[in-house]
Amino acid sequence: MTAAAAVDLRNVTLAYGEFVAVKDVSLSIRKGEFVTLLGPSGCGKTTILRSIAGLVQPTGGEIDVAGRRIDNIPIHKRNIGLVFQNYALFPHKTIFDNIAFGLKYRDVEKSQISAKVTRALEMVRLPGVEKKLPSEMSGGQQQRIALARAIVIEPDVLLLDEPLSALDANLREEMRTELKIIQREVGITTIFVTHDQDEALAMSDRIVVMNKGLIEQVGTPEEVYRRPESRFVASFLGQSNLLPGRVTGVAEGLATVRLDKGHDLVAAAPASLKNDAAVTAIVRAQKVVLGPPDRGGPKGRIISTSYLGGSAAYFVDMGGITLQSIATIDDRVWREGEDVSITIAPADVLLLDEGGHRLK
Amino acid sequence: MNASILSAADRRRPWLLLAPSLITLFVLMILPIGIMTIFSFYEFVTAGVEKEVFTTQNWRDFLTDPFYHMFLWKTIRVSAITAILCALLGYPAAYCIAMTTYRHKWVLLLLLIVPFWISFTIRTFSWIHILGEQGAINVTLLKLGLISEPLPMLYTEGAVIMGMIHFLLPYMILNVYVAIEGIDRNLISAARTLGCTAGQAFYEVVLPLSLPGLMAGLLLCFVLAAGSYVTPQILGSTRDALFGNIIFDTIMGELNWPMGSTLSLVLLILLGAVAAVYSRYMGLSRVFKGLGG
Numbered sequence: 028m029t030a031a032a033a034v035d036l037r038n039v040t041l042a043y044g045e046f047v048a049v050k051d052v053s054l055s056i057r058k059g060e061f062v063t064l065l066g067p068s069g070c071g072k073t074t075i076l077r078s079i080a081g082l083v084q085p086t087g088g089e090i091d092v093a094g095r096r097i098d099n100i101p102i103h104k105r106n107i108g109l110v111f112q113n114y115a116l117f118p119h120k121t122i123f124d125n126i127a128f129g130l131k132y133r134d135v136e137k138s139q140i141s142a143k144v145t146r147a148l149e150m151v152r153l154p155g156v157e158k159k160l161p162s163e164m165s166g167g168q169q170q171r172i173a174l175a176r177a178i179v180i181e182p183d184v185l186l187l188d189e190p191l192s193a194l195d196a197n198l199r200e201e202m203r204t205e206l207k208i209i210q211r212e213v214g215i216t217t218i219f220v221t222h223d224q225d226e227a228l229a230m231s232d233r234i235v236v237m238n239k240g241l242i243e244q245v246g247t248p249e250e251v252y253r254r255p256e257s258r259f260v261a262s263f264l265g266q267s268n269l270l271p272g273r274v275t276g277v278a279e280g281l282a283t284v285r286l287d288k289g290h291d292l293v294a295a296a297p298a299s300l301k302n303d304a305a306v307t308a309i310v311r312a313q314k315v316v317l318g319p320p321d322r323g324g325p326k327g328r329i330i331s332t333s334y335l336g337g338s339a340a341y342f343v344d345m346g347g348i349t350l351q352s353i354a355t356i357d358d359r360v361w362r363e364g365e366d367v368s369i370t371i372a373p374a375d376v377l378l379l380d381e382g383g384h385r386l387k
Numbered sequence: 388m389n390a391s392i393l394s395a396a397d398r399r400r401p402w403l404l405l406a407p408s409l410i411t412l413f414v415l416m417i418l419p420i421g422i423m424t425i426f427s428f429y430e431f432v433t434a435g436v437e438k439e440v441f442t443t444q445n446w447r448d449f450l451t452d453p454f455y456h457m458f459l460w461k462t463i464r465v466s467a468i469t470a471i472l473c474a475l476l477g478y479p480a481a482y483c484i485a486m487t488t489y490r491h492k493w494v495l496l497l498l499l500i501v502p503f504w505i506s507f508t509i510r511t512f513s514w515i516h517i518l519g520e521q522g523a524i525n526v527t528l529l530k531l532g533l534i535s536e537p538l539p540m541l542y543t544e545g546a547v548i549m550g551m552i553h554f555l556l557p558y559m560i561l562n563v564y565v566a567i568e569g570i571d572r573n574l575i576s577a578a579r580t581l582g583c584t585a586g587q588a589f590y591e592v593v594l595p596l597s598l599p600g601l602m603a604g605l606l607l608c609f610v611l612a613a614g615s616y617v618t619p620q621i622l623g624s625t626r627d628a629l630f631g632n633i634i635f636d637t638i639m640g641e642l643n644w645p646m647g648s649t650l651s652l653v654l655l656i657l658l659g660a661v662a663a664v665y666s667r668y669m670g671l672s673r674v675f676k677g678l679g680g
């Protein structure tokens with residue numbers, strides 16, 4: 028697209044035999060950007076990474092990296108750093124030889140190699156482990172070594188395929204922060220793959236939400252979370268209530284939506300909204316506010332309560348419609364069977380058209 | 388503490404389960420070896436007759452007679468050649484089977500096992516029809532006018548080695564296959580993205596990581612070749628006899644059981660030593676992994 032793009036995918040399609048794993052994906056990534064491919068397992072994330080690395084060959088489209096078309100050159104001539112989910116460290120080579128591997132094949136001088144390896148190990152906060160074997164390192168340490176091995180060759184782009192998924196929860200959060208710091212320090216363009224939305228939201232400059240080989244939405248974490256473009260994005264990120272209904276009136280920027288069981292929901296009306304249109308209203312669970320039953324507005328009854336410490340998740344029955352609500356606990360936790368009032372601010376309701384796309 | 392919870396019956400169970408194999412091992416391995424050891428110190432009187440007195444004469448004969456040394460050395464040499472040729476032929480085949488993207492890999496593996504369905508002796512005899520004076524190769528070459536008289540191929544050391552390769556190759560292929568199959572494909576991908584060509588990635592990753600399987604295959608082929616006697620009997624001349632044939636002749640021909648026992652023990656000690664040295668450096672468990680594959 029633009030000359031400044033570090034990675035540019037144009038209409039990339041990849042089929043395994045009959046099965047199309049990636050469909051017409053176009054994506055442009057700026058230099059130094061941290062972009063996450065987020066989507067459920069099997070949606071084609073790994074396939075996109077592997078086609079950038081050259082491990083699979085796209086059946087259509089073009090891939091540019093650092094202003095050079097690379098989809099037609101062999102793997103070893105592309106300058107790309109790939110970190111695998113299972114780290115893929117060479118078990119028969121020392122940490123030094125693992126990290127030096129890429130440098131050796133780039134004809135870097137011996138004296139420089141050892142300096143670069145030392146620097147890479149310092150960068151991943153593991154100095155002095157050169158002589159060890161990968162099997163002598165913990166999972167988190169192996170992860171760092173794999174990262175060091177990929178960045179020491181100063182690749183045009185760093186590709187990370189679910190690098191944190193094999194770590195236990197505590198370590199994962201720690202590595203998340205650390206990975207981001209290292210990425211900033213090096214200033215390396217990074218494509219990160221995950222199916223974990225928290226990881227994606229916490230780390231990314233931009234998130235690419237994918238489903239079934241297609242890009243659903245590209246945007247900053249805030250954009251994809253707060254302004255989902257489609258039903259898939261809305262339901263994949265965070266907990267949302269998806270409420271089918273029909274528009275019964277539009278006035279003064281507000282639309283009234285008659286839900287299935289006869290409830291009326293007031294939503295901020297997008298410009299393109301037509302009266303009598305079939306829509307799906309989306310309300311984040313955090314935006315379904317519960318209050319004492321005497322407060323007015325629609326009434327409901329708590330079906331179940333999950334106490335989560337700082338917050339609580341509820342299922343509320345609103346006259347036949349089950350709503351999900353998540354609230355921070357300021358005063359009290361609502362118990363099963365209690366009556367509550369339900370408040371949903373019009374600005375917190377997004378409307379999707381019949382095709383599942385957000386109305387604007 | 389755990390032990391005290393186990394009842395007496397629980398503690399006896401492992402031994403009960405092991406008993407059949409232990410008894411079999413004892414009756415078929417330890418006992419015969421013990422009897423042979425005793426026989427090797429008996430005195431040979433004449434064919435079929437030995438005196439039950441203690442003598443080290445048989446062992447001294449073995450240590451001093453160049454005839455035995457020559458055949459022992461020849462056995463080691465022929466077995467080593469066989470094992471190495473099996474490795475050279477088997478490795479590429481194992482590599483292809485392991486790496487193929489062909490969906491019905493099991494068919495390829497089955498093809499390796501199929502020869503075992505035919506009697507080993509029959510398979511060995513079949514070479515006579517290929518290598519013999521009236522065999523397929525000579526007849527074809529004669530008909531084509533490329534040679535004027537049959538090439539002497541049968542009853543040579545080459546024929547013996549070929550026959551042994553024929554029966555040992557599947558063992559080599561299976562061992563190497565299991566080793567290559569166990570290599571994480573991502574390692575190859577990693578090497579490629581770091582700058583290796585396909586050939587360099589093979590040299591850096593696949594070859595070193597499949598080496599244990601290759602070594603196990605070499606050991607297995609060497610040991611089985613060194614212990615073989617049917618193949619040289621059928622495909623070799625008297626000059627091409629291996630140590631196993633010498634033992635056979637000593638026992639069945641000369642009816643010299645004491646010397647036969649001594650020679651058997653020599654072969655056992657030699658092959659045991661080779662296996663011991665190997666397991667010291669590579670770990671025998673890898674050999675068994677290959678056998679199970």
Ligand SMILES: Nc1ncnc2c1ncn2[C@@H]1O[C@H](COP(=O)(O)OP(=O)(O)O)[C@@H](O)[C@H]1O
Binds near residue numbers: 070
């Ligand atoms: N080598 C292959 N042959 C056939 N199908 C494949 C192959 N690799 C992946 N797939 C299929 O392509 C789809 C996308 O796979 P992948 O890119 O690995 O997904 P993700 O990384 O998002 O989980 C999956 O449905 C998977 O089954």
Ligand SMILES: [Mg+2]
Binds near residue numbers: 069072073074
């Ligand atoms: Mg994947």
